[in-house]
Amino acid sequence: MNIVVCIKQVPDSAEVRINPETNTLIRDGVPTIINPYDMHAIEAGLQIKEMTKGKVTVITMGPPQAEAALREAISMGADDAVLLSDRAFAGADTWATAFTISKAIAKIGADIIICGKQAIDGDTAQVGPEMAEFLDIPHIAYIRKIEDIKPDSIKVQRMMDEGYDIVESSLPALLTVVKELNQPRLPSLKGKMAAKKAEIKKFGHKELEIDEKDTGIKGSPTQVKNIFAPEARGERKILTGNIEEQVYQLAEELKQLKCL
Amino acid sequence: MPIIVDRDKCTGCETCISVCPFDAIKIKDDGKAFINEYCQMCMACLSSCPEGAIIEIKEEGAPISYQPSDYKGVWIFAEQREGSIASVSLELLGAGRKLADELKTELSAVLFGADEKDANELIRWGADKVYHSGNAVFEKFNDEPYSRLLVNLIKEHKPAIVLAGATPIGRSFIPRVAASLRTGLTADCTSLGIDKDTGNLLQVRPAFGGNIMATILCPNHRPQIATVRPRVMKKGEYNPEKKGGIISVKAENLICRTKVIDTVKETSEYRVNLQEADIIIAGGRGLGDVKGFNLLFELAEILEGSVAASRAAVDEGWIQYSHQVGQTGKTVCPKIYIACGISGAVQHLVGMQSSDIIIAINKNPEAPIFNVATYGIVGDLYEALPLLIKKLKEIKS
Numbered sequence: 256m257n258i259v260v261c262i263k264q265v266p267d268s269a270e271v272r273i274n275p276e277t278n279t280l281i282r283d284g285v286p287t288i289i290n291p292y293d294m295h296a297i298e299a300g301l302q303i304k305e306m307t308k309g310k311v312t313v314i315t316m317g318p319p320q321a322e323a324a325l326r327e328a329i330s331m332g333a334d335d336a337v338l339l340s341d342r343a344f345a346g347a348d349t350w351a352t353a354f355t356i357s358k359a360i361a362k363i364g365a366d367i368i369i370c371g372k373q374a375i376d377g378d379t380a381q382v383g384p385e386m387a388e389f390l391d392i393p394h395i396a397y398i399r400k401i402e403d404i405k406p407d408s409i410k411v412q413r414m415m416d417e418g419y420d421i422v423e424s425s426l427p428a429l430l431t432v433v434k435e436l437n438q439p440r441l442p443s444l445k446g447k448m449a450a451k452k453a454e455i456k457k458f459g460h461k462e463l464e465i466d467e468k469d470t471g472i473k474g475s476p477t478q479v480k481n482i483f484a485p486e487a488r489g490e491r492k493i494l495t496g497n498i499e500e501q502v503y504q505l506a507e508e509l510k511q512l513k514c515l
Numbered sequence: 516m517p518i519i520v521d522r523d524k525c526t527g528c529e530t531c532i533s534v535c536p537f538d539a540i541k542i543k544d545d546g547k548a549f550i551n552e553y554c555q556m557c558m559a560c561l562s563s564c565p566e567g568a569i570i571e572i573k574e575e576g577a578p579i580s581y582q583p584s585d586y587k588g589v590w591i592f593a594e595q596r597e598g599s600i601a602s603v604s605l606e607l608l609g610a611g612r613k614l615a616d617e618l619k620t621e622l623s624a625v626l627f628g629a630d631e632k633d634a635n636e637l638i639r640w641g642a643d644k645v646y647h648s649g650n651a652v653f654e655k656f657n658d659e660p661y662s663r664l665l666v667n668l669i670k671e672h673k674p675a676i677v678l679a680g681a682t683p684i685g686r687s688f689i690p691r692v693a694a695s696l697r698t699g700l701t702a703d704c705t706s707l708g709i710d711k712d713t714g715n716l717l718q719v720r721p722a723f724g725g726n727i728m729a730t731i732l733c734p735n736h737r738p739q740i741a742t743v744r745p746r747v748m749k750k751g752e753y754n755p756e757k758k759g760g761i762i763s764v765k766a767e768n769l770i771c772r773t774k775v776i777d778t779v780k781e782t783s784e785y786r787v788n789l790q791e792a793d794i795i796i797a798g799g800r801g802l803g804d805v806k807g808f809n810l811l812f813e814l815a816e817i818l819e820g821s822v823a824a825s826r827a828a829v830d831e832g833w834i835q836y837s838h839q840v841g842q843t844g845k846t847v848c849p850k851i852y853i854a855c856g857i858s859g860a861v862q863h864l865v866g867m868q869s870s871d872i873i874i875a876i877n878k879n880p881e882a883p884i885f886n887v888a889t890y891g892i893v894g895d896l897y898e899a900l901p902l903l904i905k906k907l908k909e910i911k912s
Contacts, residue, residue, distance in 0.1 A: 346556035384690035476699030
């Protein structure tokens with residue numbers, strides 16, 4: 256079974272601090288990581304590979320240094336890696352990103368495509384389902400358990416607001432996964448060696464045979480008009496006295512707010 | 516490159532360097548800033564430059580792909596779960612009504628599943644028209660028939676704006692609709708407006724983890740599609756007299772390669788549907804112990820609220836992941852959020868800082884949670900919570 260796992264390199268947000276004067280993020284020297292949800296996607300891919308004697312290809316789109324994320328995935332056990340890097344890809348929104356990656360997946364061929372449910376820097380959760388549309392295959396989002404996998408179908412648990420659905424899909428299909436699905440493994444020594452030596456395939460828009468006008472900022476239907484600091488929070492009310500007095504004032508406020 | 520440095524104006528002050536999230540700006544040998552190929556065009560540097568030396572070169576871009584006069588009206592996708600309308604749909608009607616009035620156009624709802632009586636309810640909540648299919652294929656949620664029929668309807672009727680809830684359903688199938696129509700989709704909008712000059716939809720959403728807001732446009736493609744977080748928009752007026760048209764739509768030949776075999780409700784003693792809760796009581800590492808949650812559940816009982824947790828508490832195994840609020844958990848905006856023993860790391864704040872009122876109880880007066888709190892109590896939660904529970908019980912009885 257050919258398994259393709261899509262990953263994204265993101266800033267390690269644990270390191271992010273806010274500059275209180277400018278209210279902007281300080282990202283100077285912030286290390287990058289594989290998007291945490293994508294770690295679960297990689298683990299899912301590796302488990303399916305072990306069950307089906309398949310092959311896992313990891314793919315990412317990003318600047319040249321995103322290669323580090325691919326090598327990390329190889330150290331965990333992925334067999335192959337593809338980097339989509341091209342000046343023409345820069346500034347892509349979800350439409351252009353999904354379009355570009357889906358062209359690469361079509362070129363590689365896949366029975367199962369696995370993505371993290373969303374990336375922690377953009378939080379859109381759109382690229383996975385958009386790719387399924389471009390590839391004309393079904394998708395299931397927010398998967399927390401894979402119950403069964405057969406050569407031509409898969410049965411999973413999909414998270415919903417008040418529980419979960421058990422959903423079956425024909426293959427090929429695209430899955431997006433949540434962290435409850437599994438515990439990502441650590442790289443093995445053998446994997447680390449493989450990661451060092453691995454040859455990363457690199458595709459730009461020419462290799463993918465796509466028009467520049469459908470990629471990057473040119474191919475993106477959405478545009479950022481402006482960015483601004485969020486509004487400061489409203490009035491603050493100070494509670495005074497010892498803990499008991501403060502708690503009682505709070506209880507009165509809650510009563511005023513008709514919480515009881 | 517669409518973002519460049521005006522070398523005459525640049526003083527080499529380096530302000531832009533630390534603002535860039537992608538480490539894409541360097542000072543070259545000539546002492547001027549240079550934007551390299553790591554630039555992702557996030558625009559963060561534009562406003563940072565004290566000299567106004569960083570400028571965006573507007574590219575030609577894709578030509579307008581539609582006849583502006585062809586696309587009219589505001590649509591909302593009304594989500595139903597097991598035949599009942601989700602409350603986010605009514606919030607969308609509230610938001611959509613305002614946009615439609617501003618554009619002097621019609622507001623329509625699209626309802627798949629449920630029955631005609633529900634369609635009438637949507638009219639009373641503000642819709643002028645409802646496109647409804649009661650076909651059994653929509654009883655359970657499958658992405659393909661949902662997206663296929665919505666795409667067909669949009670192609671036929673050409674709305675200018677389509678809004679849907681940022682729920683597990685909306686976030687799953689709406690991207691397929693946008694991909695298929697080759698148009699933009701903005702996720703998780705927190706506010707919507709109309710650009711007075713162009714009539715374009717202004718879509719505001721948190722960016723870069725919620726510390727910066729971005730206004731997104733989709734100027735050259737139609738429709739403009741956005742998902743909206745539950746509990747952000749206000750429901751519109753309910754008018755029991757309001758009449759409107761219900762258009763029955765056919766759902767034929769819709770491909771569906773997935774099948775929902777079973778729907779399982781997770782019967783938790785306490786409601787976990789945090790995104791719909793009015794009051795949330797959340798616990799963090801400061802609880803010190805799984806037992807601390809018993810106090811939170813007791814308080815939740817009195818206030819009829821739900822219990823949430825920070826990632827730290829979930830990682831400790833004190834409570835299930837479905838209760839987690841924050842960047843890697845749920846985003847909530849209740850009327851009241853009571854944070855107990857939560858220090859307030861950025862990742863937690865982005866998941867709850869749009870709550871109307873935030874109450875923080877924490878031992879550490881320096882904890883960042885106090886920066887966003889409406890009310891703060893500096894002290895031991897094991898002292899404060901039992902007192903609060905006692906006092907609230909007194910008030911209640």
